[in-house]
Amino acid sequence: MSRTNEVDRILQGKVRLVKTHKANHDHFSFPKMLGIGLPTILALSHSNRDISETNLKGLADGLGMRKDEFAQSLQCHIGRNVIYLCLASHLLRWIEGKFQADPIVHEAGCRAMNRSVLNLIAQVEKAFTPNKHEIVVLNRLRAEIEARTNHEFISTFKLIDKLMIDVLSGR
Amino acid sequence: MLTPATSTYAPAVLLVEDDRPAREYFRDKLNEETSIGVIVARDLREARSLLESKVQIDAIVADLFFDLDKDDPVHNLHDGLDILKFSASTHPAALQYVNSFWADREGYIEKADKLRLPIKTWFSKQFRMPGDTEAPWAQVERDLIQRRLSQEWADPEEGSSDFSELKATEAIRRKIPVIKRTYIQELIDTRFTVIKPIEVMSWRNEDAFVHASAIKLGLLTDGVGESVQEALASLMELIEQHVLDLQEVQDSSEDYSAFVKARLSEYVVSSEVDR
Numbered sequence: 036m037s038r039t040n041e042v043d044r045i046l047q048g049k050v051r052l053v054k055t056h057k058a059n060h061d062h063f064s065f066p067k068m069l070g071i072g073l074p075t076i077l078a079l080s081h082s083n084r085d086i087s088e089t090n091l092k093g094l095a096d097g098l099g100m101r102k103d104e105f106a107q108s109l110q111c112h113i114g115r116n117v118i119y120l121c122l123a124s125h126l127l128r129w130i131e132g133k134f135q136a137d138p139i140v141h142e143a144g145c146r147a148m149n150r151s152v153l154n155l156i157a158q159v160e161k162a163f164t165p166n167k168h169e170i171v172v173l174n175r176l177r178a179e180i181e182a183r184t185n186h187e188f189i190s191t192f193k194l195i196d197k198l199m200i201d202v203l204s205g206r
Numbered sequence: 207m208l209t210p211a212t213s214t215y216a217p218a219v220l221l222v223e224d225d226r227p228a229r230e231y232f233r234d235k236l237n238e239e240t241s242i243g244v245i246v247a248r249d250l251r252e253a254r255s256l257l258e259s260k261v262q263i264d265a266i267v268a269d270l271f272f273d274l275d276k277d278d279p280v281h282n283l284h285d286g287l288d289i290l291k292f293s294a295s296t297h298p299a300a301l302q303y304v305n306s307f308w309a310d311r312e313g314y315i316e317k318a319d320k321l322r323l324p325i326k327t328w329f330s331k332q333f334r335m336p337g338d339t340e341a342p343w344a345q346v347e348r349d350l351i352q353r354r355l356s357q358e359w360a361d362p363e364e365g366s367s368d369f370s371e372l373k374a375t376e377a378i379r380r381k382i383p384v385i386k387r388t389y390i391q392e393l394i395d396t397r398f399t400v401i402k403p404i405e406v407m408s409w410r411n412e413d414a415f416v417h418a419s420a421i422k423l424g425l426l427t428d429g430v431g432e433s434v435q436e437a438l439a440s441l442m443e444l445i446e447q448h449v450l451d452l453q454e455v456q457d458s459s460e461d462y463s464a465f466v467k468a469r470l471s472e473y474v475v476s477s478e479v480d481r
Contacts, residue, residue: 055447059431059440062447067454072461074448078427078440089415097427126426144424147465154461 041109042094046077049108049115050098071154072147076122099125104172112168116159116202123155123195124176127188134187149188156195165202173199217264217350218243222253222289223305224269224276228331232267232305232343240347249276250283257289257296265346266293267329270306270314287314291321301349305329305342385409386434390420393442397477398449404473406441408434420445423469424462449476 046052052063055075063077077097079090088102095105099121100113107113130145165173180196183189219236221244223229229246236244245261247253250272257263268286277284283292290302302325308314318325326349329342340348389403408418418429418437425448429441452467 055451057443057447059436059443062427062444064451072455072459072463074426074452074463074466075444076426078430078444080430080440093430144462144465147460147462150460151462 038091038109042079042091045109046094049111050118051115052077069154069158071158072151073155098122099128100172101175107168112166113172114163114169116163117165117169117172119155119159120176120195120199121172123152123159124179124192126152126155127192127195128179130188131183138187145188149191152191153194156191156198159198161198161201163202164205170203173203177203216243217354218245218262219265219267219346220245220247220253220256220261220263220293220300222247222250222266222268222286224249224272228269228305235341235343236346239341240343242347242350250278250289253289254278254281254283254292257293263293263297263300264350265301265303266290266297267303267305267342267346270304270308287318287321287323290318290323290325294323301326301346301353303327303329303342303346305331307331388434388438390438390442390445393446393474394439395446398446399475399477400473401475402473404445406438408437423448423473424466445470445474449474 043054046063047054050063051066051069053066055062055064060078060080062075063079064075065071065073077094079094091105092102095102098105098118100108100118104113104121108118126148130141130148133141134145177196177199180192183192219242221229221232221236223232223246226248229248233244233246236242242264245256245263247256253268266289268289270286272285281292283289286304286306290304293300293302302323304314304318304325304327306328307330315328327342327345386408388406388408390400390406391403392400404420405422406418406420408416411417415430415432416434416437418431418434418441419425420441423445425444427444429437429439429444431437431440448466449470452463452470455463455467457464457468
């Protein structure tokens with residue numbers, strides 16, 4: 036299977052994204068029925084060649100994952116729950132930066148994104164059992180969250196953290 | 207998403223000084239009046255330890271004389287010149303300065319020559335001598351910046367470090383990711399009308415592609431292409447797609463899609479579009 040097909044399979048199957056084919060790019064977004072309320076989260080450029088390393092890094096960045104983690108998800112080692120947690124944490128870091136830069140200008144957008152992040156977290160199963168690859172990713176996310184102590188959306192970070200602690204401890 | 211440039215130049219100076227008031231004065235001046243960072247060593251042992259560690263040091267400012275309990279006889283380090291000699295082995299590219307009340311004492315300049323130390327300036331601790339036009343910390347900063355610039359536009363093929371304005375501009379263009387501000391005033395699909403110019407920031411990213419971001423719309427993805435034009439075309443496509451996708455989003459919703467929809471409606475209107 037080509038890498039393009041592999042990526043398609045994971046994004047549309049495992050991550051449940053909907054693909055829209057356009058002239059320059061394929062756009063990937065969450066279906067409205069999930070009620071997450073996020074616009075297009077990934078765009079993948081067309082090319083005559085198979086997906087490049089650069090494309091993979093871009094996709095990984097867009098999901099809040101490291102390139103090797105995304106590669107592991109292509110090999111089915113990292114599942115939807117962990118990918119959603121990566122994305123949620125990534126989007127929170129994004130609004131963290133926006134809010135700190137200018138809380139007045141960005142407040143409305145940040146609060147809206149916070150709402151969507153909460154919707155995204157609600158899609159994560161509460162009692163999944165992570166495999167060894169997923170445990171590494173969850174610990175990475177936890178370390179990043181622990182470094183954040185004081186900002187407007189800390190309660191959502193803490194919510195993600197609590198979910199991960201529960202999963203890691205098997206509760 | 208718009209990401210900041212990652213290439214930065216942040217030089218640091220090692221200040222080796224056993225006299226506390228002098229050390230704190232020079233350190234504070236570096237911190238408050240220059241763009242360079244400072245790390246201090248209170249005696250020669252600490253200086254040696256820092257030099258042996260992997261701490262980044264771009265320049266060293268050393269006192270000449272150290273009290274007996276502040277030297278490092280085990281490693282044959284007795285004065286400022288000894289530590290500068292030692293630093294030549296650990297940090298050969300670091301610029302060297304002496305800072306002492308006795309900077310002009312006979313014998314030391316001779317010793318420095320003998321040790322082949324490339325000391326740029328012998329500062330007097332009186333800091334501002336009659337005739338001085340520049341404070342020592344300002345001179346260290348200027349020397350570091352100048353060296354960095356000469357490295358940036360040295361032509362490796364010609365071995366030249368000619369400071370021409372043209373080469374400087376080229377060096378800056380190559381090294382600093384320039385962010386271009388432009389505007390989208392129409393979309394590709396003529397069924398969409400741009401009613402207010404959409405501000406776009408574009409830049410060449412680390413992945414070598416040009417990214418274009420409509421920052422005020424709050425889109426989560428950038429337009430991407432091999433040129434600015436391609437990235438803009440890709441962004442236009444993305445905006446059109448968002449207008450279509452978000453048509454059914456409830457205005458009363460509080461999620462991010464509703465926010466982007468509201469933003470988009472300030473910039474783009476669409477006639478009846480087939481879904």
